[in-house]
Amino acid sequence: VPVEWSSAGVDLHVEWDRSRRGRLRLAEVLRNAIRAGRLTPGTRLPSTRSLAADLGLARGTVTKAYEQLAVEGFVLTRPGAPTTVAAWSPAPRAPTSPSVQPPRPRWDLRPCRPDVSAFPRVQWEAASRRILQRISTDDLDYGNSQGHPALRTALAEYLGRARGVVTTPERIVVCNGYRHALSLLCTILADKGVPSLAIEDPSLPAFRELAQRAGLRTDPVRVDHRGVRVEDIDAAAVVVTPAHQYPLGVTMHRERRAELVELAARGVTVIEDDYDGEFRFTQPPVGALQAIAPDHIIYAGTASKTLAPAVRLGWIVLPEHLVAPVCELLELTERQGSVLDQLVLAELITSGNYDQQVRRQRSSYLQRRRRLMAELQHLVVPAAPRLPRGIEAGLHTVFPLPDGLSETDVAAAANAESIGIDVLGRYWMHGGAHPQAIIIGYAAAPDHGFAPAVFALKTVLDRLTP
Ligand SMILES: Cc1ncc(COP(=O)(O)O)c(C=O)c1O
Numbered sequence: 447v448p449v450e451w452s453s454a455g456v457d458l459h460v461e462w463d464r465s466r467r468g469r470l471r472l473a474e475v476l477r478n479a480i481r482a483g484r485l486t487p488g489t490r491l492p493s494t495r496s497l498a499a500d501l502g503l504a505r506g507t508v509t510k511a512y513e514q515l516a517v518e519g520f521v522l523t524r525p526g527a528p529t530t531v532a533a534w535s536p537a538p539r540a541p542t543s544p545s546v547q548p549p550r551p552r553w554d555l556r557p558c559r560p561d562v563s564a565f566p567r568v569q570w571e572a573a574s575r576r577i578l579q580r581i582s583t584d585d586l587d588y589g590n591s592q593g594h595p596a597l598r599t600a601l602a603e604y605l606g607r608a609r610g611v612v613t614t615p616e617r618i619v620v621c622n623g624y625r626h627a628l629s630l631l632c633t634i635l636a637d638k639g640v641p642s643l644a645i646e647d648p649s650l651p652a653f654r655e656l657a658q659r660a661g662l663r664t665d666p667v668r669v670d671h672r673g674v675r676v677e678d679i680d681a682a683a684v685v686v687t688p689a690h691q692y693p694l695g696v697t698m699h700r701e702r703r704a705e706l707v708e709l710a711a712r713g714v715t716v717i718e719d720d721y722d723g724e725f726r727f728t729q730p731p732v733g734a735l736q737a738i739a740p741d742h743i744i745y746a747g748t749a750s751k752t753l754a755p756a757v758r759l760g761w762i763v764l765p766e767h768l769v770a771p772v773c774e775l776l777e778l779t780e781r782q783g784s785v786l787d788q789l790v791l792a793e794l795i796t797s798g799n800y801d802q803q804v805r806r807q808r809s810s811y812l813q814r815r816r817r818l819m820a821e822l823q824h825l826v827v828p829a830a831p832r833l834p835r836g837i838e839a840g841l842h843t844v845f846p847l848p849d850g851l852s853e854t855d856v857a858a859a860a861n862a863e864s865i866g867i868d869v870l871g872r873y874w875m876h877g878g879a880h881p882q883a884i885i886i887g888y889a890a891a892p893d894h895g896f897a898p899a900v901f902a903l904k905t906v907l908d909r910l911t912p
Contacts, residue, residue, distance in 0.1 A: 455496025472503070472511035480520050480531055489531040491521065551866030553899035557693065557842035557887035564810065565754045566794070566803050573793035577786060589785055591777040592769070593620025593761070597788040600795040601761050605747065608801070609723055610733025612740040613763045619772050622783055623760040624721055627746040628653055628685065630779075631717055631762070632660035634771050635683050640715070644684035646674050648693055648873030653685070666875035671834035673698030676705040683715035688735045689723040693873050693885055695836020695844060703735055710742035717744045722751045724804045726839040727812040741765045749791065751841065752804050759783070759791055811841060811889055814896075818843070818888040821900035826907060832881040833870075841889035844870060846881060850912045853882040859906045860884075865899055 462475050479485045491497070494512060498505040512529050515521040522532045585594070592598065598615035605611035605618075621627050635643065643657045647666035654664045667678045673696055674686050686706065688698035698706070710716040718735050726732070736745035745763040753759075764772060776782070794800040815838065822845060829849045836844055847853055853869040860867050870883040891899060 455492045455500070456490055458492050458497060458500070460497075460501060472501075472508065473514040476511065476515055477518070477520055480515075485531050487531050487533045491529045491531070493528065551861065552864035553895050553902065554866045554890040555886045555888070555899060556866040556890065557868050557885045559887055559890035560751045560754060560841060561807065561810065561814075561889045562754045562756075563892075564803075564807060566799060569794060569797075569799040569803070570790060573790045573797070573799070574786070577789045577793060581786070581789065585785055585789070589782055591780070591782045592773045593618065593783065594785050594788040594792065597792040597795075600792040604795050604800065605734075605745075605761075605763065608804075609720060609747070610737045611745050611763055612737045613745075617764050617766060617769060619762045619764060619769065619776065620783055620788055621760050621762060621776070622758040622780075623750055623755070624719060624746050624748040625653070625656065625760075626758075627748075627760050627762045628717070628719075629656055629660065630772055630775055631744065631746075632657045632662055633775060634768065635715065636661040637771075640682045642681045642683075644679045644681035645875065646686060646691060647875040648870065649685075649687075649875070650692065651872055654875065657685075664875070668876070669694055669696065669834065671696055673702045674706075676702050676709060679709060679714070681714070683717070684709075685717040685719060686735075687719045687721065689720055689726070689732055690837065690840045692719075692721065692840075693842065693844060693868075693870065694834050695840060695842070696834045697729070697732060697837050697839075698735070703738070706735065707739045707743070710739050715744065716742065717746060720745060720747045722840040723747070724752055725808055725811055725841065726837075727808065727815065728838045736763060744768065752800070752807070753791075757787065757791070759787060812838070814888045814893045815843070817893050818886065818896050818900070821896045822886075824900060825904050826911065833883060842885055842887045844883050844885050846883045847907075848911070851882060851907065851910055853884055855910055856882075856884055856906060859910060860903055863902050863906060865902055865906070867903070 460472070460475055462471055476485070476491075491512070492500065494505050494508040497503075498508045501508075512521060512523060516523045516529075519532055521529050523529045595615060597620055598618040601618050601620075602613050602615045605613060621630060632643065640662065642663035642665050644665045644667045645654050645657070646669050648669065657664050665681050667684070668675050669691055673688060673691055686698070688703060688706075690697060706716060716735070720734055723734070734745050736743040742765060744765065746760065748760040749757045750760070762772065791800070794803075825845075826848050833844060833846050847856060853871050857867055857869045868885040868887075870885055871880055874880050888896070
């Protein structure tokens with residue numbers, strides 16, 4: 447029975463048979479924990495005073511157990527410093543986790559990545575400090591699963607002003623990024639008995655897998671130069687990227703937008719993924735589709751491109767009748783997201799720092815795009831592209847390959863040279879032959895790397911060209 451939990455120290459979980467107390471037993475338990483890898487090299491052990499108090503032992507017993515382990519080489523004791531598990535202790539090697547990220551390529555031209563080096567660290571830190579100074583004790587407790595009202599209010603103002611979204615704070619639900627939004631919505635759709643979700647073809651494979659795991663069938667709908675072919679949608683729900691189709695990069699034509707709105711008014715659930723709508727460079731801005739039919743279209747956005755994917759904040763603007771079901775599901779699965787981060791984002795928006803960041807990045811991404819495009823001129827001119835041409839927007843471009851070149855061969859050879867690129871092939875849903883193309887992101891790599899990266903890519907293409 448612990449004698450004093452409130453003493454300074456670190457926690458250590460020790461399990462033993464209380465009938466066999468003493469130094470030898472404690473040393474044995476700790477030795478086993480180190481051998482099993484439960485206590486890893488470098489782990490700081492509690493002070494003898496605190497462990498003795500926690501375990502109800504004499505301090506001398508703990509001291510002797512530590513000394514014994516030090517003699518055996520399991521722990522390291524130094525005067526005036528905490529006892530730590532020795533670096534050379536015979537702990538088993540931790541198995542490598544499958545979730546470990548592969549190292550960043552030397553030239554990171556992978557799409558879907560913003561320039562995280564431009565994350566507004568100073569502004570985020572200042573906003574965090576302000577929030578910590580004034581956050582109420584109530585806000586530190588379990589709160590509103592819909593998202594903190596301060597963020598929903600800030601988002602309603604921002605989305606209305608910058609993206610043309612028609613909403614009130616009451617219709618916004620805060621979540622952990624778009625992927626989370628889609629997951630929540632797919633679960634709700636499956637619960638309602640919707641059998642299938644129409645998905646743009648091509649589109650991100652992870653999103654379709656997510657829908658399938660929620661129990662929905664996924665129906666491909668082809669995309670052409672006017673965006674998704676609305677007349678081909680034959681499902682009760684559809685996900686679209688109207689501002690900038692991912693990955694092809696086209697904008698949905700106004701006639702298609704009107705057809706989609708009509709479909710939504712007839713009861714089809716339309717989910718609008720506005721993942722990079724802020725980053726339109728030379729084209730006239732196109733507002734959210736949701737604005738035309740706010741009672742029928744679900745709008746989803748994210749901070750992953752404007753700030754950084756690590757922020758894990760996204761938002762869903764819902765027709766009124768869907769707010770309660772989404773919040774109930776969130777309450778059950780998440781309870782709520784991080785209120786501290788939500789308040790920091792609200793502070794960034796209301797202070798104007800978020801707009802400044804978006805505007806700075808918009809200009810930076812346009813420069814980067816132009817520099818990349820200029821470099822890509824040095825590559826073999828692709829044969830007549832059989833793909834719809836993307837607009838000057840977002841963080842990526844699709845580069846069709848000349849006839850005879852396989853995109854997977856090109857990507858493998860490029861990856862071997864540490865050039866990170868993506869292939870269009872993995873985005874298609876329909877089978878059969880596809881035009882070969884690579885997808886190049888221009889946001890993540892420093893732009894002074896574009897010339898050597900494209901030169902390296904050219905070497906790869908020259909080598910592979912029959
Ligand atoms: C089409 C599309 N939608 C949404 C997202 C954003 O996802 P999240 O907010 O989960 O990071 C991405 C990210 O790459 C994307 O490519």
